[in-house]
Amino acid sequence: MSEASVPSYGDAQTWYLAEGYTGGEFDTYVLVQNPGETSAHVTLKFQLPPGHSAPDYEFDLPAGTRSSIQLDGLPGLSNTDVSTKVTSTAPVMVERAMYFNYFGKPGGHDSIGVKYPSTVWYLAEGYTGGQFDTYVLVQNPGETSAHVTLKFQLPPGHSAPDYEFDLPAGTRSSIQLDGLPGLSNTDVSTKVTSTAPVMVERAMYFNYFGKPGGHDSIGVKYPSTVWYLAEGYTGGQFDTYVLVQNPGETSAHVTLKFQLPPGHSAPDYEFDLPAGTRRSVQLDSLPGLSSTDVSTTVESTVSVVAERAMYFEYQGKRGGHVSIGTDFPSTVWYLAEGYTGGQFDTYVLVQNPGQETKHVRFDFQLPPGHSAPPLEFDITGGSRRSVLLDALPGLSSTDVSTKVTASGLVVVERAMYFSYMGRDDGHCSIGSLYEPPIIPDTTKVLGEAELGHLSGAAKSGDGKRLVLTFDADVGALQDVEIGDVIVSGITSKTPYGMLQKVAGVNRAGGQVILETVEASLEEAIWRGHIINYTDLVPA
Known part of the structure; x- marks a missing residue:
């Protein structure tokens, strides 16, 4: 197997961060992790409210290091809402952390970035009762104005009208749900649709019962029948909730399965979730889940969306945090954020939802000039483990990003508890995935240089093969052999593109x-992302 560059993918990585604010007592940081072996030149571009702009910010990030950039001190970013687009000449991982005092509620929150915009987003969590304020943040990084619609899923028996607005190109908007019709004092999940690709956070x-703070998460782009939530704790003054959103038109039967520390187990919890509704499940009161670490696997008969929220008092630090689930485990995870200095504690949580023991390794990226040895351990099937980074060799009082690799599929999150300039809270995030496209050497991409010499295309006598005739042996054609897959885009000579295997x-x-005979996409691309935007019109 070999890894080759993809013409449309390039060598750079792009990330989007919808949320950000630098006014009042808000501090906003962008965290960039370079886990690779090549130095990266990183550029931050900013989207501000309509009529405002700020210059780009650029820096170099050596291989195997990380950097934190505080936006508040950059030109043009004082006292403003701000979304950020991060581009890099080498693959990097990106998160954003914010610390604040919001109307007397001090705290902090964090989220991973988004790699690709989308026209549909789902947000399972949301609450507008008591002393809760819920905002939906929408970033339009494109060059076309977007018409955005928010649809709401409430507890069974309740509903609220849609909310619509226009979002100019290159801008962002914050919508407070509490003040919208039908959304007073209620649990609420949100489905966001847009006429142009956008990014969405909440x-x-x-x-919460004397625990002030804030939390934040990106949305997810599609529902799924399976979700994994690595973090969870029900001991002491920790309360853990699993939030499930059913945005569809069919009732769902949902099963929560739990992974506890080795030697412990708890029975499944099942419930029905009507179409177009949402539900919050507090794990603390379920059988077998009192005073324990717990990871959760959410399974459903129809596609749903799941998040997990936690509220706590951790060594005198009160607050709450939240994370989306992931719909698939992975063997590699990246965590851009992490800090062990002052009154910050950083944990990495690993969930093994499978049956086999997995061997796990942590590699750390510190500021330039610093390093720490890796950590390795085994995690048994159907269990989870929490690792406090502060206590590991070389990780005292430092910024730290983490790369987690495993011998099999696992799920990884990072939780942090802190006092930041007198603002106590915690934040949590799912890890990021970076899986570079893999195109085997047996795939030959034909461009204009080769297709310009395509002089004929005809079916063979038995009709089973397509015979392609080229009047010159040039470019990629010179290396074509039996068994190769030839591909091309849409051109005047290949109006439907080309995906053929050479016989x-x-x-x-x-x-x-x-x-040639017809080839499958799996033969041409061993791993990659396909994004397609299609306008649907009534029949």
Whole structure:
């Protein structure tokens, strides 16, 4: 297997951060992790409210290091809402952390970035009762104005009208749900649709039984029948909730399965969730879940969306945090944020939802000039483990990003508890995934140089093969062999593109004649992302 660059992908990585604010007692940081072996040149571009702008910020990030950039001190970013687009000449991981005092509620929250905008987003969590304020943040990084619609899923028996607005290109907007019709004093999940690709997050500020703070999360782009939530704790003054949103038109039967520390177990919890509704499940009161670490696997008969929220008092630090679930485990995870100095404690949580023991390794990226040895351990099937980074060699009083690799599929989150300039709270995030596209050497991409010489295309006598005739042996054609897959985009000579497997090659008289059969996408691309935007019109 070999990894090759993809023409449309390039060598750079792009990330979007919808939320950000630098006014009042808000501090906003962008955290960038370079886990690779190549130095990265990183550029931050900013989207401000309509009529405002700020210059780009650029810096170099050496291989195997990380950097924190405080936006508040950059030109043009004083006292403003701000969304950020991060581009890099080498793959990097990006998060954003914010620390604040929101109407007497001190705290902090954090979220990973988003790699690709979308026209549909789902936010399972939301609450507008008591001392909770819920905001939906929408970023339009494109060059076209977007018409955005928010649809709401409330507890069974309740509903609220849609909310619509226009979002100019290159701007962002914050919508407070508490003041919208039908959304007073209620649990609420949100489905966001847009006529142009956008990024969406949700921020909440609260006082939960004397625990003030805030939390934030990106949305997810699609529902799923399976979700994994690595973090969870029900001991002491910790309360853990699993939030499930059913945005569809069919009732869902939902099952929560739990992974506890080795030697412990708890029975499944099942419930029905009507179409177009949402539900909050507090884990603390379920059988077998008193005073324990707990990871959760959410399974459903129809596609739903799941998040997990926690409220706590951790060594005198009161607050709450939240994270989306992930719909698939991975063997590699990245955590851009982490700090062990002062009154910050950083934990990495690993969930093994499978049956087999996995070998796990942590590699750390510190500020330039610093390093720490890796950590390795085994995690048994159906269990979870919490690792406090502060206590590990070389990780005292430092910024730290973490790369987690495992011998099999696991789920990884990071939780932090802190006192930041007198603002006590905690924040949590799912890890980021970076899976570079893999195109095997047997895939040959034909561009204009090769297709310009395509002189004929005809079915073979038995109709089972497509015979392609080229009047010159140039470019990628020179390396084509039997068994290769040839691909092309849409051109005047290939109006439907091309995805064919070579069954015969004849080079004679300066010509190249290829006998081909249909190929599968899996044969051409071993791993990658496909994004397609289609306008649907009534039949």
